[in-house]
Amino acid sequence: MPAKLGPDRSRGHLIALGALAPDERVGEVLARVLALLEPQARVVVVTSIDTSDGDEAELETLLRNAGAAEVMRVLLRTRADSEPRALLGAVDQAALVVLQTDQPLRLSTLIGGTRLARALRRRNAEGMAVAGCAAAAALLCEHMVAHGEQGATPRHGGVQFAPGLGLTNRVVIDQGGHASDRLGRLLGALALNPFALGLGIDAATAAIIGPDNVLEVAGAGGITLLDPAEMAESNVADVTPGAPIRITNLRLHALTAGARYDLDFRQTL
Numbered sequence: 001m002p003a004k005l006g007p008d009r010s011r012g013h014l015i016a017l018g019a020l021a022p023d024e025r026v027g028e029v030l031a032r033v034l035a036l037l038e039p040q041a042r043v044v045v046v047t048s049i050d051t052s053d054g055d056e057a058e059l060e061t062l063l064r065n066a067g068a069a070e071v072m073r074v075l076l077r078t079r080a081d082s083e084p085r086a087l088l089g090a091v092d093q094a095a096l097v098v099l100q101t102d103q104p105l106r107l108s109t110l111i112g113g114t115r116l117a118r119a120l121r122r123r124n125a126e127g128m129a130v131a132g133c134a135a136a137a138a139l140l141c142e143h144m145v146a147h148g149e150q151g152a153t154p155r156h157g158g159v160q161f162a163p164g165l166g167l168t169n170r171v172v173i174d175q176g177g178h179a180s181d182r183l184g185r186l187l188g189a190l191a192l193n194p195f196a197l198g199l200g201i202d203a204a205t206a207a208i209i210g211p212d213n214v215l216e217v218a219g220a221g222g223i224t225l226l227d228p229a230e231m232a233e234s235n236v237a238d239v240t241p242g243a244p245i246r247i248t249n250l251r252l253h254a255l256t257a258g259a260r261y262d263l264d265f266r267q268t269l
Contacts, residue, residue, distance in 0.1 A: 010127055010211040011124060011125055011127065011211045012123070012124045012125075012126070012127045012128045012129045012130065012211070013129040013130075013208055013209065013210055013211070014124070014129070014130055014131075014140050014167055014168055014209040015033055015129060015130070015131035015132070015206055015207070015208050015209070016131075016132055016137035016173050016175065016199065016201055016206065016207040016209075017029070017033075017131055017132065017134065017137060017175075017201070017205075017206050018134065018137075018175050018201040018202050018203040018204060018205045018206070018219070018221060019134045019175065019203040019204070020058075020059065020062060020133060020134065020203070020204065021203070021204070022058060022061070022062060023204075025204040025219065025220040026062060026204050027062065027065060027066055028218075028219070028220075029204055029205065029206050029218055029219040029220075030062055030063060030065075030066035030067075031066045031067060032206065032218040032219075033066075033096070033129075033131065033206060033208070033218070034063075034066050034067045034068055034096075035067075036129060036208070037095040037096055037129060038095050039069075040069035040070075041068055041069055041070075041095035041096060042068075042069065042070045042072070042090075042093055042094045042095055042096075043063055043068045043070065043071045043072070043094060043095065043096045043097075043098060044071075044072045044073075044074060044087075044090050044091055044094045044096070044097045044098070045059055045060060045063070045071060045072070045073045045074065045097075045100060046074050046076065046097060046098070046099050046100070046107075046111075046116070047059075047073065047074070047075055047076070047099075047100040047101065047107075048075070048076050048077075048100070048101045048102070048106045048107045048110060049075075049100060049101060049102055050075060050077075059098065059100055059133065060073050063098070068096075072090050072094075074087055074090070076107070076110045076111070077110075078110070079109075079114060081110070082110060082111050082114035082115065082116035082117070083114055083115050083116070088115055088116065088119050091116070091119045091120065091123055091128075092119070092123065094123070094128060095128060095129065096128065096129045096130070096131060097120060097123070097128065097129075097130050097131070098130075098131045098132075098133055099130070099131065099132045099133065099136035099139055099140075100133045100134070100136050101134075101135050101136045101139075102135055103135055104135050104136065104138040104139055104144055104145070104146050104162070105146050105147075105162055107136055107139060108139055108144060108146075108162060108163070108164060108165075111139075111165065112163060112165075117165060120165060120167070121165065121166065121167065124167055130165075130167055132173075134175060135175070135176065137173045137175050137201060138164060138172075138173050138174065138175070139164045139165050140164065140165060140167045140168055140173065141164045141165075141166070141167070141168055141169070141171060141172050141173055141196075142163070142164055142166040142167075142168065142169040143161050143163075143164065143169075143172055143189075143193055144161060144162050144163060144164030144172075145159060145160075145161065145172055145173065145174050145185060145189055146160050146161060146162040147159070147160040148160065148174070148176075148184075148185035148188070148189075149184065149185065150181040150184070150185075151181060151183075151184045152181075152184050153184050153244050154184045154185075154187035154188035154191060154244065154245040154247065155184065155188060155242055155243060155244055155245060156188075156236060156239045156240065156241050156242060156243050156245055157241040157242060158184055158185065158188045158242075158245075159185045159188040159189045159192070161189070161192070161193075168209065169196070170196065170197060170209075170213060170263045170264075171197045171198070171199050171209075171263065172186070172189045172190070172193060172196050172197075172198055172199070173199045173200075173201065173207075174186050174189070174198070174199070174200050174201075175201040175202075179200055179202065179224055182200040182224065183200065183224070186198035186199075186200055186224070186226050187226065187245070187247055187250070188236075188245060190226055190228040190231070190247070190250070191234045191236040191245050191247050192236060194228040194231050194234070195228075196228075197225060197226065197227055197228075197263060197266070198224075198225070198226035198228075199215075199223060199224070199225055199226075200223065200224035200225075200226075201221075201223050202219075202220075202221025202222050202223070203221055204219050204220045204221055205217065205218070205219035205220065205221035205222065205223060205257075206218045206219050207223050209263065213262065213263040213264045214260055214261070214262050214263070214269065215260065215261045215262075215263055216258075216259070216260050217255045217256060217257055217258065217259045217260075218257055219257055220257070221256075222254055222255060222256045223254075223255045223256075223259075224252065224253075224254060224255075225252070225253040225254075225255055225261060226250055226251070226252055226253075227250065227251040227252075227253070227266055228247075228250050228251075229251070229266055230249050230250075230251065231247060231248070231249055231250055232248045232249040233246065233247070233248045233249070234246065234247045234248075253268065255268075
């Protein structure tokens with residue numbers, strides 16, 4: 001569950017970013033994200049991706065080019081790397097923490113249950129923004145999509161969950177591959193968790209969830225939003241592993257830049 005808000009506090013933004021590449025479209029997305037923050041914002045990038053040549057990682061350069069005043073990169077190799085006071089102090093001073101990984105489980109097993117995980121939940125409740133980039137977008141959720149099969153048809157066992165950071169319990173996020181490949185995973189995820197909304201995010205696109213639980217879309221691509229609130233039937237409990245799942249009466253929204261969606265009332269604005 002997300003950390004409780006303190007008196008007179010407003011929760012920080014949660015930003016799910018699709019895959020980023022160094023081009024003009026990505027610069028515009030990151031500029032929109034940084035515009036949410038205070039001027040001269042400090043950004044901390046927490047990553048499990050090592051750079052073999054020792055050069056500055058691409059994401060830091062993109063953030064600086066988009067307007068970040070200071071970017072600190074922290075590479076996690078072991079769980080002990082999530083505990084140092086210097087890292088926790090940097091998070092306390094940051095306006096934005098960006099999570100980056102090549103697979104969700106790699107980073108979640110390095111952060112989960114550590115002081116860094118508690119600091120991220122606390123600071124988000126105090127107003128700090130947290131972003132998940134590409135595969136790390138799934139970590140923002142309470143129920144994290146860890147693995148899944150490609151394809152538009154949901155199948156029993158086609159998606160696997162693991163605990164995420166729990167910064168939101170409103171959505172489950174999948175940003176991998178093409179939209180048609182994500183659809184089956186999201187449908188399978190919602191068959192197992194019909195209380196959540198499913199988000200599929202394109203590259204160079206951001207789903208920005210504000211303190212009021214209104215989602216805004218930014219960027220060049222689109223977001224697929226699946227709403228199972230009125231789901232009539234699912235046979236997920238009755239079929240064998242690998243078999244297709246029957247799900248009826250779900251709503252699907254295709255959202256593009258500028259679209260806004262209220263996650264509490266489940267309607268576009």
